[in-house]
Amino acid sequence: MHLLKATAKFAAGHSAAAGLRGVLAVLLLALCGGAALAGESVQIKGVRMWPAPESTRLVLDLSAPATHNLFVLANPDRVVVDIEDAALVKPITGLDYSQGLIKGIRTAPQGKGLRMVLDLRGRARSKSFVLRPNQEYGHRLVVDLDDLDRMAAAAATKPATGSASDAAPRPPAGDAGAVRDIIVAIDAGHGGEDPGAIGPNGTREKDVVLAIARRLQLMVDQEPGMRAIMIRSGDYYVSLGNRIRKAREQRADLFISIHADAFRDQRARGSSVYTLSQRGASSEYARLLADKENASDLVGGVSLDDKDDLLASVLLDLSQTATIEASNEAAARVLKGLRGVGQVHKARVEQAGFRVLKAPDVPSMLVETAFISNPAEERNLRSSSHQNELAKAIMAGIRGYFANNPPPGTRLAKASREHVISQGETLAGIARNYRVSVQSLRDVNGLRSDAVRVGDRLRIPPS
DSSP states (O other), X not given: OHHHXXXXXXXXXXXXXXXXXXXXXXXXXXXXXXXXXXXXXXXXXXXXXXXXXXXXXXEEEESSOOOEEEEEETXXXXXXXXXXTEEESSOOXXXXXXXXXXXXXXXXXXXXEEEEEEEESSOEEEEEEEEOOOSSOOEEEEEEEEEHHHHHHHHHOOOSSOOTTOOOOXXXXXXXXXXXXXXXXXXXXXXXXBOOOBOTTOOBHHHHXXXXXXXXXXXXXXXXXXXXXESOOSSOOOOHHHHHHHHHHTTOSXXXXXXXXXXXXXXXXXXXXXXXXXXXXXXXXXXXXXXXXXXXXXXXXXXXXXXXXXXXXHHHHHHHHHHHHHHHHHHHHHHHHHHTTSOBSSSSOEEEOOGGGOOTTSOEEEEEEEETTSHHHHHHHHOHHHXXXXXXXXXXXXXXXXXXXXXXXXXXHHHOEEEEOOTTOOHHHHHHHHTOOHHHHHHHHTOSSSOOOTTXXXXXXXX
C-alpha cells in the first residue's frame, strides 16, 4: 500500500512518459531493496559463556539487533532460544562445559532463523535481553540462567566452619555462651560480560577491583574474630539483586562494594565513599512495606504480616534508620583510611541511590577507589603495591568501625576491653602492655596522634 502511494505521488508530478519511467524505476528500486532486506539475516559471530557458582551467562555476539523467543523445558532440563532471521557464521567451539549450568549447546535451522538448545545440568530460571554496543563489544543477545538446585542447596546449608568464602553461622538466639566471627561481605563490582569502566590504556574496572577485593579478603581473614565472604570470586557477573541476597543469606555484618570511578574529564582523580541516600532508602522502604510477609527478618524476625501498616512502617523505619547510621559511621572510617593512600575526590562520605546498597538490614558502602579514566590513577590501579595499599586503607576502616561497634555475640564483642589512662602512661606503653599495635589503638579509638590524657578511656582491641 505504501509502495503504491509513493509511486502515484511520484507520477502525479511528471509527464506521462517520464512518469511511467519514474514509476518503473521506483518499483524496481523498492522491490530490489525489499528483497535485499528480506534476505538479510543477523549474523551470530561468536558465543561466549561465563559460568558462576549459582548462575551462568551466555552471550551471543551479533551483527545487528535480533528478535528472539526463549522457553524452558524439563525432563531433561533445557532452554530453547529461537532467533529470527539469524545464522551462525561458524560452528560454536572453544566453550568449557566442565563448570556452570550448561553442559552442551545444540543448534539447528528454524525456518529462516536459528534454534539453539542449551542442555542443562539441572533446573534453571531464565532471563534474556539484548545489549547495545559498548567500548568492548557490539550488539549482543544475553541469556542469564540461575541454577535453582544450587541456590536451594546454598540457602539450606549452614556450615559449622567456614573457609575464606564461607561464613560461620550465627549462634542461636539465647545461647549466651556461643560466639561467632564478624562477617564482612566483599563485593567486586561488574564482572564477566560487564567490564565496568575502561581506562585510557585499556584497563578494565572489573579486573582491578577483583584484585583489590582478593587482597582485602586475605586481610579480613587474618584479622582475629573476622571472616570474609566474596560476592564475586571470579570473572563472572552477579546481578545487583543477587549481590544483596548473597550478603543477607550469609548474615553479613558489613557489605563493601569496590569500584573504580570514571569521568569524561581525565583530570578527575581521587577516592570516594558512598552510602545509601535517604531518597534511595525511601524507595526501598516503600517496596518492603508493600511486601510485609517477606520482610519479617529485617526487624529481628518479628512477623510484619499480621501488623497494621502504621506499626509495620515504624518497625521498618527504625531498622532502616539504624542501618544507614551504621553505614555512615563505617564509611567515614574507610574514607579516613583512604586519605592516607592518596587524594580523596570528596572530603566527606557521599550519599546516592545505588541499588547494591539497599540491603535494609546490612550496613553497606560503595568505595570508588580511584578514577580509572585518569591515566596516572589507571597506572596506580594496575600496580599490585597500590592495590595492597588501598586494601589496607579499607581494612583500617573496617577494624576501627568494629572495634567501636562489635556486634553482639561476636568474638570481638566478648574480647572488648577498656583501659583508663593513669599518670605517666603513654600510648606506646599501653600498646605493649596489651600486646597490640599503636596503630590499632589509634584506629579503634579514632585518635589522630599519640597524645593521651589522664582519665581518658581507651578501647583495647583483641591482641
